[in-house]
Amino acid sequence: MSSTEQLVSYASDAAASGPAHVEVPVAYDAILLAGFGGPEGQEDVIPFLRNVTRGRGIPDERLEEVAHHYRHFGGVSPINAQNRALKAALEEELARRGLRLPVYWGNRNWAPYLTEAVTEAADAGHTTLLGLATSAYSSFSSCRQYREDFARALEDSGLADTVTIDKVRQYFDHPGFVQPFIDGVRDAVSGFLADGVPAASVHVLFSTHSIPTADAQRSGPREGDPRHRDFGEGGAYAAQHLAVAEVVMAAVAAEIPQAADVSWELVYQSRSGPPTQPWLEPDVCDVIEELPGRGAQAVAIVPVGFMSDHMEVMWDLDTEALEAAEAAGLRAVRTPTPGIDPVFVSGLVDLVEERLNGTPAGDRPHKTDLGPWFDVCRTACCENVRAGFKPAASGLKP
Ligand SMILES: CC1=C(CCC(=O)O)c2cc3nc(cc4[nH]c(cc5[nH]c(cc1n2)c(C)c5CCC(=O)O)c(CCC(=O)O)c4C)C(CCC(=O)O)=C3C
Numbered sequence: 496m497s498s499t500e501q502l503v504s505y506a507s508d509a510a511a512s513g514p515a516h517v518e519v520p521v522a523y524d525a526i527l528l529a530g531f532g533g534p535e536g537q538e539d540v541i542p543f544l545r546n547v548t549r550g551r552g553i554p555d556e557r558l559e560e561v562a563h564h565y566r567h568f569g570g571v572s573p574i575n576a577q578n579r580a581l582k583a584a585l586e587e588e589l590a591r592r593g594l595r596l597p598v599y600w601g602n603r604n605w606a607p608y609l610t611e612a613v614t615e616a617a618d619a620g621h622t623t624l625l626g627l628a629t630s631a632y633s634s635f636s637s638c639r640q641y642r643e644d645f646a647r648a649l650e651d652s653g654l655a656d657t658v659t660i661d662k663v664r665q666y667f668d669h670p671g672f673v674q675p676f677i678d679g680v681r682d683a684v685s686g687f688l689a690d691g692v693p694a695a696s697v698h699v700l701f702s703t704h705s706i707p708t709a710d711a712q713r714s715g716p717r718e719g720d721p722r723h724r725d726f727g728e729g730g731a732y733a734a735q736h737l738a739v740a741e742v743v744m745a746a747v748a749a750e751i752p753q754a755a756d757v758s759w760e761l762v763y764q765s766r767s768g769p770p771t772q773p774w775l776e777p778d779v780c781d782v783i784e785e786l787p788g789r790g791a792q793a794v795a796i797v798p799v800g801f802m803s804d805h806m807e808v809m810w811d812l813d814t815e816a817l818e819a820a821e822a823a824g825l826r827a828v829r830t831p832t833p834g835i836d837p838v839f840v841s842g843l844v845d846l847v848e849e850r851l852n853g854t855p856a857g858d859r860p861h862k863t864d865l866g867p868w869f870d871v872c873r874t875a876c877c878e879n880v881r882a883g884f885k886p887a888a889s890g891l892k893p
């Protein structure tokens with residue numbers, strides 16, 4: 496099939512069905528930990544940014560601005576070190592459970608690349624890989640782009656006919672992912688209350704990466720797919736974040752009764768793209784500026800869209816948002832990301848085990864009624880509105 500034909504059939508086969516959850520055991524022989532990647536020195540910064548934005552129409556001004564964030568920290572993003580630590584923690588937890596699956600780590604945008612990781616796995620004799628992306632929600636950038644890069648890595652390494660890559664379900668509402676956020680919000684709120692701030696003057700901002708509004712509306716199963724739902728204006732992407740935030744706030748109120756009076760909202764950060772293109776709003780810093788006028792004295796900033804304290808957290812939240820809070824005269828705390836919290840690591844290994852065992856969907860842990868999300872992405876799931884469909888692994892084939 497030519498690639499044009501393939502694209503046409505990806506795009507047109509909207510109503511395809513097939514199992515959403517794989518409820519039979521599969522003998523995966525290795526795990527593919529898929530990261531975003533980040534620069535590890537000043538000379539890496541520009542080539543890394545070119546990789547990330549390849550063909551995405553990000554203005555040069557924005558690239559220079561983002562380069563400055565990296566330059567400020569010596570050109571080093573902490574993200575690779577964090578993924579090395581996550582790999583080690585996963586290996587330890589797998590060994591503890593007696594699961595003999597090696598973990599190969601590769602990135603989408605910087606070395607070690609996914610192509611190297613799949614080549615290494617194949618050279619060691621592994622052919623049935625289970626992907627674990629460091630990204631919990633549904634959208635082109637947070638799901639499908641990883642799957643397209645899996646397909647590209649197999650193609651580029653000449654392994655497309657011998658190696659398969661499946662991917663664990665999006666785990667935004669898995670208890671192992673949600674619990675570290677509950678712990679962080681509980682600690683922040685109880686700290687503010689202990690300092691004498693009234694609960695009604697505490698505000699919680701759940702922050703995630705902004706994406707183009709058009710991509711958000713196409714996140715999750717596309718319209719026409721039997722599993723599509725009306726997810727609201729921000730699509731499945733925003734709906735998943737809102738549902739997680741509700742779970743977090745309810746869990747905190749169950750532990751600290753006054754927390755029922757704490758207000759909260761979902762905000763966005765790290766917008767790029769031309770100003771003419773609509774992206775999800777409001778921006779975290781714009782909301783922080785408004786908070787004193789709404790009677791807030793303290794703000795907890797929760798990086799609910801992220802896995803670890805990488806640049807989007809270190810710069811956009813710990814630098815810019817905390818400065819905005821200080822300028823607004825607010826007490827402010829940025830709560831932790833899951834990182835290598837043992838509860839999170841254990842949850843990731845639970846996600847691996849449910850695929851090894853073929854656990855029935857009804858027995859899979861999920862904290863929101865959107866889940867448990869699909870193992871097998873639907874045809875044309877998480878469309879990239881600008882660039883259309885490229886072949887992607889871990890989904891329904893046309
Ligand atoms: C949804 C989402 C996540 C969360 C899911 C996930 O984690 O995957 C995420 C994570 C990250 N984004 C990161 C870095 C960047 N993202 C960029 C650009 C973009 N991100 C987007 C979305 C997301 N991004 C989008 C729609 C763009 C526009 C261009 C495009 O569509 O590709 C750019 C280009 C410059 C700029 O415009 O900012 C950079 C440098 C880093 C690494 C940080 C480090 O190095 O420590 C991480 C973890």
Ligand SMILES: [Fe+2]
Pocket residue numbers: 704
């Ligand atoms: Fe990004």
